[in-house]
Amino acid sequence: MMQSSEIQQRFNHIEQTVRQMSQACQSSPNIPSDLKQCITELDQQTGQAKQVIQSQNEQQIIQCVDSLEDLGDRAKAACEQAGNLNQNVRDAVMQAHQELSDLKHNLH
Structure with missing residues (x-):
């Protein structure tokens, strides 16, 4: 498993990227509803995942990142x-x- 400080650093960067994605979505008028929903869910889940990442519980972190990556897959497909x-x-x-x-592949 990666060092917790590296996971935290990478997750902080992911959180910034998701925030930028959410802002780009809000400022663009023609976003399909399924993509908006994926981005909203990803933004919310990323905020909630911060506590899991800080817990340093390896299994919970892996499950959390897997779930976020699934949402990322859905957003990519909708895109x-x-x-x-x-x-x-x-x-x-x-x-x-x-x-x-x-991040998911580095954790597995």
């Missing part, structure tokens, strides 16, 4: 299905998905 999507939103979703996937 790919959306036709004419703001590039900032698309980039933010893809970046958040990649960071979550990387």
Whole structure:
């Protein structure tokens, strides 16, 4: 397992990325509802996950990151299905998905 300080640092970066994604979504008028829902859930879950990350409970952290990565997968799929999507939103979703996937793979 990664060092807790490294997990915390990477998670803080993910949290910033998700926040940026959420802001990009809010400032863009033509976001499909399924993508908005995924982004909202991801934003909420990321906020709740902070406590789990700080708990340093390895199993809970892995489950939490797995759950976040699943939401990232859903957001990515919704993004790919959306036709004419703001590039900032698309980039933010893809970046958040990649960071979550990387963290998940490093934890397993």
